[in-house]
Amino acid sequence: MRTSLPLVVDRTAGIPLHLQLAEQVRAAIRDGRIQAGHRLPSTRDLSREVEVSRAVAQAAYDQLHAEGWITGRTGSGTYVADVVPLPPAAVQRARPRQEPEPDLxxxxxxxPFIARTPDPGWRRAWREVSAQTPPRGYADPAGLPALRAALAEHVGRVRGIACGPENLVITNGTVHGLRLQLATTLAAGDLIAMEDPGYVNAAKAARSHGLEVVDVPVDADGLRVDSLGDDLAAVYVTPSHQYPLGGRLPVARRNELIRWARRTGATLIEDDYDSEFRYDVAPLPALAQLDLDRVVHLGTLSKMLSPSLRLGWMVASTAVVDRIADHREDASDWPAWPMQAALLAMLRDGYLDQLxxxxxxxxxxxxxxxxxxxxxxxxxxxxxxxxxxxxxxxxxxxxxxxxxxxxxxxxxxxxxxxxxxxxxxxxxxxxxxxxxxxxxxxxxxxxxxxxxx
Ligand SMILES: Cc1ncc(COP(=O)(O)O)c(C=O)c1O
CATH class of the missing domain: 3.90.1150.10 (Aspartate Aminotransferase, domain 1)
Incomplete structure (x- = not known):
């Protein structure tokens, strides 16, 4: 049976005529107005009925043929292919990620406080980035070498960690760094100690990697190192400003923690999220400064600039850095070049220190x-x-x-x-x-x- 379809073209629509025809035939098949095996008009008849050139009719059929909606060859007729229409998919409604808090x-x-207008240092950094072209090909999975060198100097100066670019990995922030460390060095079922009360997202990250979180008490000085058992694979700790109670781990407890880690072989993950801001005396040097073989140090731009930049760094032994670089090469998840290049500009220019x-x-x-x-x-x-x-x-x-x-x-x-x-x-x-x-x-x-x- 030859099907006659009410096809029309609109020459003012700005859409090529053959695509308009193809879409109308597609829609008719999709909603069952014409069914498998039904014969469509020849290109000659179609062009006459719709008042388009034969080439347009042919192009419409070529398109439908290529997509699998119709079958048949020139001369032997054109038929609707055996396509069982799919019932429409359920409408997906997005769940709001965060409740909007406009009036709170x-x-x-x-x-941190973020001013409404960008300041000159921020503008300078982005001008510098925009004057460059992106690197050819994929960048170094550990991060831009020049940025790693600048950060090695930075953490040496402000956190007392003696290290080189080979000890640096650029991350998308603390939690990303933590996840990289968990994914590359710990196995499901391993025990990780975490401060209680502590940073909720760190515990979530550990659980989502299949680790068992062991709750460790804190006091006015921070983590109670004497509560750590010998069966732990790792300890996540905020020694410069325990989150959220604020204790600063004193030197004696830091030494005790390092001695414990050397004895048990556990890794210490140091979250150094806000050590830049200290109002009484200068911060103690980072825990990582005591032993880079045992400590993985996580720094972030989130408190200095903004958490929306998603940029941070990890300082670790070269063995850890190499393992993470290999892992990232497979996962392709290193920070985008413009953000890394901007941080480099901010460090070189002294903007970050000034900020x-x-x-x-x-x-x-x-x-x-x-x-x-x-x-x-x-x-x-x-x-x-x-x-x-x-x-x-x-x-x-x-x-x-x-x-x-x-x-x-x-x-x-x-x-x-x-x-x-x-x-x-x-x-x-x-x-x-x-x-x-x-x-x-x-x-x-x-x-x-x-x-x-
Ligand atoms: C304890 C702690 N660590 C780290 C961060 C920052 O995480 P990120 O660098 O992933 O933004 C926060 C942010 O609130 C925090 O409270």
Whole structure:
């Protein structure tokens, strides 16, 4: 049976006529108006009916033929192919990744202050990048050699780690560095010790690699090294500013930790997320400075510039660096060249140092304000460094209920309970003072003080 279809072309549509015809035939087959085996008009008839040239009709059939919608050859007729139409797929609705918080003043920890207008140092770096062409081919999977050299100098100067570019891997931030280390040196079922309370994303990363997380208590000085068992494969630790309680691991405990790792063969993963910001005395040199054979050190741009840049670095033994470079070669997951090139420009230009000095002055004032306004309501801890303080509250307070009340009053703040896993401790609020504007910070702290009183 020869099927007559109501085909039309629109010469003003800006879409080639043969593609318009092909799409109408395709749609008719898809929704069952014409079915397998039905005969289509010859190109001569089609061109006459639709008033297009024969070449256009032929091009439409060629397209449909190439896609498998029709069969047949010139002279023997053109037929709808045996294509069983697919029922339409269920409509996928995207789940919002994060609840939008447009009207909330945020005191959530971890995000630095980002000015609304870009400053000259930032612009200079990107101008420098835009004046270059990208490297030919795939870059070094450990990271740009020049950036690794500049970072080796940087961590030597500011964190006391004696190392060279061969000890550096450029990462997409701390958690990425942690995941690279877990993927290349640990096996499912291995035990990894983590501070409790501690960084939630680190524990999630470990679990998603099949590791068993062993909760280790912390005190005012940080990780309780005397609680580590001998069956651990690794320890994840925040020695410069325990997250979130703020302890600084003293020298004696650092030495004890290194001695323990040398004896047991475990790897220490040092998360050095906010050591740049220290308000009392200079930070202690990094743990990695004591023994690069036992410590993998993770640094990040997230607190200095912005977490959205997704850039960080790992300092480790050459054996670890080589293993990770091999792994990345297979996975193709190293940071994009422009971001690496921009960080290199910022380091060479002194912009990063300047930014840290400037932000430290701002954060020191905000920290003073935060401590002053909140000290009457609890015990402030962790105030000597970083971008947050923790306010420990009386035992009868439910910090999650308090955070929900703060939210209802327009302030986003993190309850300490969210950082705890199995080890009990006092309730509290983890309060980041870096993100809001000066005015918003005052407003948010006053709202919080009102709730606490
Ligand atoms: C303890 C800790 N480590 C690291 C980071 C930063 O992670 P990343 O470098 O992946 O952005 C954060 C951010 O909040 C943190 O709290």
């Amino acid at each position: 003043l945020t005191l959530r920890p971890g995000i 840290v000095r400037r932000s430290s002055r701002l954060y020191a004032e905000r920290r003073n304000l935060t401590c002053r306004l909140l000290a009457p309501y609890g015990e402030v801890v962790g105030q000597d460094a970083g971008l947050h303080i923790t306010l420990l509250l009386p035992d009868h307070v439910d910090d999650q209920v308090l955070a929900a009340k703060a939210r209802a009053a327009g302030v986003a703040v993190a309850p300490l309970a969210d950082y705890r896993r199995s080890i009990p401790g006092p309730p509290g609020l983890v309060i980041g003072y870096a993100t809001p504007s000066d005015e918003d910070l005052v407003t948010a702290l006053e709202i919080l003080a009102g709730l606490l009183s």
